[in-house]
Amino acid sequence: MIRFLIRAFKEIFSNLFLNAVTVVTIAFSVLIVSAFLLFFVNVEAMVSAWIEDIRIMAYLRQDVSGDDISEIQFKIEAIEGVKAVRFVSREEAMEEFRTQLKHQASLIQHLKENPLPDAFEIQVSPEFQIWDKTETIAIKINALLPIEDVEYGQQWLERFTSIFKLFELAGYALAGLFFMASVFFVSNTIRLALYSRRDEIEIMQLVGASDGFITGPMYFKGMFQGLLGGAVGLSVLFSAFSLISSNIGQMFSEVKVCFLPVNLQIGIVVVSMMTGWLGCYLSLRRFLKS
Amino acid sequence: MIRFLIRAFKEIFSNLFLNAVTVVTIAFSVLIVSAFLLFFVNVEAMVSAWIEDIRIMAYLRQDVSGDDISEIQFKIEAIEGVKAVRFVSREEAMEEFRTQLKHQASLIQHLKENPLPDAFEIQVSPEFQIWDKTETIAIKINALLPIEDVEYGQQWLERFTSIFKLFELAGYALAGLFFMASVFFVSNTIRLALYSRRDEIEIMQLVGASDGFITGPMYFKGMFQGLLGGAVGLSVLFSAFSLISSNIGQMFSEVKVCFLPVNLQIGIVVVSMMTGWLGCYLSLRRFLKS
Amino acid sequence: MTEFDDTPEAKPSDDAIAPLIRLFHVYKRYGAKTALADISVDIAEKEFVFISGHSGAGKSTLLKMTYLGEPVSQGQVVVDGLNLARLSRDRIPLLRRKFGIIFQDYKLIPTRTVYDNIALVVEAVGTRGNLIDKRVKSLLRSVGMEDRQKSYPPGLSGGEQQRVAVARAMAGNPKIILADEPTGSLDHDAAEMIFDLLKKFHAHGATVIIATHDTELIRNTGGRVIILKQGCVETDTVIPKLR
Amino acid sequence: MTEFDDTPEAKPSDDAIAPLIRLFHVYKRYGAKTALADISVDIAEKEFVFISGHSGAGKSTLLKMTYLGEPVSQGQVVVDGLNLARLSRDRIPLLRRKFGIIFQDYKLIPTRTVYDNIALVVEAVGTRGNLIDKRVKSLLRSVGMEDRQKSYPPGLSGGEQQRVAVARAMAGNPKIILADEPTGSLDHDAAEMIFDLLKKFHAHGATVIIATHDTELIRNTGGRVIILKQGCVETDTVIPKLR
Numbered sequence A, B: 001m002i003r004f005l006i007r008a009f010k011e012i013f014s015n016l017f018l019n020a021v022t023v024v025t026i027a028f029s030v031l032i033v034s035a036f037l038l039f040f041v042n043v044e045a046m047v048s049a050w051i052e053d054i055r056i057m058a059y060l061r062q063d064v065s066g067d068d069i070s071e072i073q074f075k076i077e078a079i080e081g082v083k084a085v086r087f088v089s090r091e092e093a094m095e096e097f098r099t100q101l102k103h104q105a106s107l108i109q110h111l112k113e114n115p116l117p118d119a120f121e122i123q124v125s126p127e128f129q130i131w132d133k134t135e136t137i138a139i140k141i142n143a144l145l146p147i148e149d150v151e152y153g154q155q156w157l158e159r160f161t162s163i164f165k166l167f168e169l170a171g172y173a174l175a176g177l178f179f180m181a182s183v184f185f186v187s188n189t190i191r192l193a194l195y196s197r198r199d200e201i202e203i204m205q206l207v208g209a210s211d212g213f214i215t216g217p218m219y220f221k222g223m224f225q226g227l228l229g230g231a232v233g234l235s236v237l238f239s240a241f242s243l244i245s246s247n248i249g250q251m252f253s254e255v256k257v258c259f260l261p262v263n264l265q266i267g268i269v270v271v272s273m274m275t276g277w278l279g280c281y282l283s284l285r286r287f288l289k290s
Numbered sequence C, D: 001m002t003e004f005d006d007t008p009e010a011k012p013s014d015d016a017i018a019p020l021i022r023l024f025h026v027y028k029r030y031g032a033k034t035a036l037a038d039i040s041v042d043i044a045e046k047e048f049v050f051i052s053g054h055s056g057a058g059k060s061t062l063l064k065m066t067y068l069g070e071p072v073s074q075g076q077v078v079v080d081g082l083n084l085a086r087l088s089r090d091r092i093p094l095l096r097r098k099f100g101i102i103f104q105d106y107k108l109i110p111t112r113t114v115y116d117n118i119a120l121v122v123e124a125v126g127t128r129g130n131l132i133d134k135r136v137k138s139l140l141r142s143v144g145m146e147d148r149q150k151s152y153p154p155g156l157s158g159g160e161q162q163r164v165a166v167a168r169a170m171a172g173n174p175k176i177i178l179a180d181e182p183t184g185s186l187d188h189d190a191a192e193m194i195f196d197l198l199k200k201f202h203a204h205g206a207t208v209i210i211a212t213h214d215t216e217l218i219r220n221t222g223g224r225v226i227i228l229k230q231g232c233v234e235t236d237t238v239i240p241k242l243r
């Protein structure tokens, strides 16, 4: 065991140039994937927070009484995808309207009677904040008898959520591409680095070393490089992030960015180690066979 | 010359595995950078088109006459960053307002007199559509005497443009990172592939081959691989793009995506060739010296 | 005890029939080229055998057949009870450890020191950690290379590399020594030293097979000589010691 | 014309003073190890010189000094009017083309065919395209390897590789042939053939320097012999031809 570790560390220090190159490659790959994830996760979080403001307004008929109101509220709350329902009386609505209007406020200055209807303001769960799902909810609400009309900014929402959906789609596709490419780069670099050592492996086989004896230290090295590269990549990202986000904090006080969740960080390092192993496996399989 | 080409092509076909690996690496790198650019360029274009809808409304005092109006319009048009100015008469405003209101339309049904002011609708040039610049314009307009008030959705615009600015910033940073990483991956892969041939280079030097004789075919190969890899990467991206965008065309009729501009495509291929050359240069410099 | 006669008392009685190495109608083809054709040779335990022949006659190839350096194209090879045709991949190291091989091109690992090149074998055969160092050093001393242990093979002269290769071949205390042109890069004195070493190993019970075109060496030593010609056995005979 | 006497009429009169190769108090150190110490040797044009000595004496290192295989640590080397200390990097190929070198470890490119290994040199010295093929084939014929031109070096026997190395050394029609143990891997017949080839080259006006520990070969041939011992010149003398 001690001899194994000695050999593994000789392995690591024997060709510092190739090993450094491999670690840098891994670090860069991890950086690519995780930087994109960071970017994507933050944009998504921001936009989601923003979309959350979207409400469905359901206007009641003029003749609906107090008891019916709570019954309807109950029914609406039961609809799938509805997160919260708030009753907005016609008086409240008038007040809101008055504050909303600015230059047109003079229009309603002299009104004697309140012509606005009672209404429900309905909040939609995040996973239903896609245009067609929101629409489904709206239709269901509209089907309730005492509801006169439903309003949910169709135009705007449709456009925005479709763009956002596209954005998400493209983001996932890109993340997938980056991940694949990274695995390729890393395993390939390790493979090329080992390629120049196929003679050495052949010689070791000829003098009677078992496959495990030959490859053990190499696998160890591959995984160690994966660990190191992953850690370096994440550290660089974190440093860059800290630097930038403190500046952001000053420039854009409203924007709140956050780093990748710890689970994801651990996942990235683990995948990076596995890729180190994979690179070894791919090349060693070739060399050992031949 | 013919002999040079023969040697260059022998060079290319002599170690198909290593050469294929290199081309795939280049293709992947090009894919990463260009896919991200494609993503970014499209999102940016969409959001920009969207922001373009932003208008500054400048409300006139009640007592401003026709001659003054054209004078003021002239002054506003002279302000830096103003793209277009449209006069909106109080009658037009009333009409617009009426269509905007839906459930509250009853409010203004019985109005005898139009209480709305005349106004200018001001379009801002794209490069001024950042919150602070828009604000500057608004303040300038507000300073004009006959203007009573200026409205430009401060809150919303501030928030949105700051996010967008951040998005752009992060996008550029990522693109830079991806570009650097790609150059590193490509030059490094070529370097590692040549690494296993340092003995060959040494032997050629020992038998009296000049540096140009040795490296000429290798540079040729490096650039050829860059060309090929770049072309493959862009082709794959274009195929994926065509596939996806035709689907998008059906799903999101409003969204218009476009591929990278031809200039950029050519630029990418050229950079990819230069990187191929660079990879050769970096490793050959080492091997030739020693 | 004479060293080059295969005296009966040197063999345990139950092994008397089965030779240590048996090649039975072995062919080796590289594409269209036939390197070995219908070779049948038995080599008993503790024999000391020369294989000779012109350049390209098949000497190195014949040796390769015994340690699976290349697969046999046709025929059977049995080494120490192992039928090589039926040997599973993971038992190949076991086979190889029966051999100590001095390769014609040495096959030292250029990126490891002389010490590590030898320690590798010492370790691979399962020597206890604290004994490795002692063993490596004594091996290097026996070939006169103890002061070069930290050198890398490319920094050694041709003859020095060959001596390291000899030391490595002996590192695993193998049953069989295969020596492919073991003294080709050595001057007379060094060659004698290496040759004495091989004879000492033989005296300790190892089987030694030497491929060489150095007819003088063979004539001076005497013993069994297998002469190959274009991939076939031309003669397989015992010649007397000259001096 | 006797081949191994440096007869005056073989030299142009104006070159009479300047030797083709002059080593002047040359030292070569590898770290603490001194491989060559204070070597002063002149070799005239068209000489045929043996360099001998024990393994590790410095034979290969001495040859390396002449073609800048390694930089000199101290002292001066002049080859055909070029002072190696003042040779700029881009003129090294010019120097190397004066030499045809048979390396002790052959240094064939393993990933190129035998044909390409030789064509490379033929082409590098600037042979016209349509003559390359003819030249390569005639070279291979002269070492008896014409039927192996499509093989790769790892697929050749040791002796075959050595013969290819000899053919390559002659490919550029060099002024000087450096042969480092050129017959070490060859049987007697093949060695004789290669040796005859070297003598033929010499007869055509080349300077030939052979590093070898094969004392028999030297004794059989006779001529100038420089014997090295631990990096110093022990003797530099002309011995008579034996037979």
Ligand SMILES: Nc1ncnc2c1ncn2[C@@H]1O[C@H](COP(=O)(O)OP(=O)(O)OP(=O)(O)O)[C@@H](O)[C@H]1O
Binding pocket: C030, C033, C034, C035, C053, C054, C055, C056, C057, C058, C059, C060, C061, C062, C104, C213, D154, D155, D156, D157, D158, D159, D160, D185
């Ligand atoms: N891997 C290979 N591919 C093709 N041919 C080969 C291969 N290995 C050996 N040969 C051929 O088989 C023949 C026998 O080769 P081998 O190496 O056994 O010769 P040898 O007797 O050892 O010669 P030498 O004394 O020169 O080392 C040679 O002609 C050689 O070219």
Ligand SMILES: Nc1ncnc2c1ncn2[C@@H]1O[C@H](COP(=O)(O)OP(=O)(O)OP(=O)(O)O)[C@@H](O)[C@H]1O
Binding pocket: C154, C155, C156, C157, C158, C159, C160, C185, D030, D033, D034, D035, D053, D054, D055, D056, D057, D058, D059, D060, D061, D062, D104, D213
């Ligand atoms: N690159 C190097 N680094 C360190 N030491 C070296 C290097 N090259 C040669 N030496 C040492 O210099 C000495 C002379 O080496 P050289 O190769 O000239 O010997 P040689 O006379 O050719 O021996 P042989 O007959 O064994 O080939 C040897 O002791 C060798 O170990």
Ligand SMILES: [Mg+2]
Binding pocket: C059, C060, C061, C104, C180, D157, D158, D159
């Ligand atoms: Mg051989």
Ligand SMILES: [Mg+2]
Binding pocket: C157, C158, C159, D059, D060, D061, D104, D180
């Ligand atoms: Mg030497």
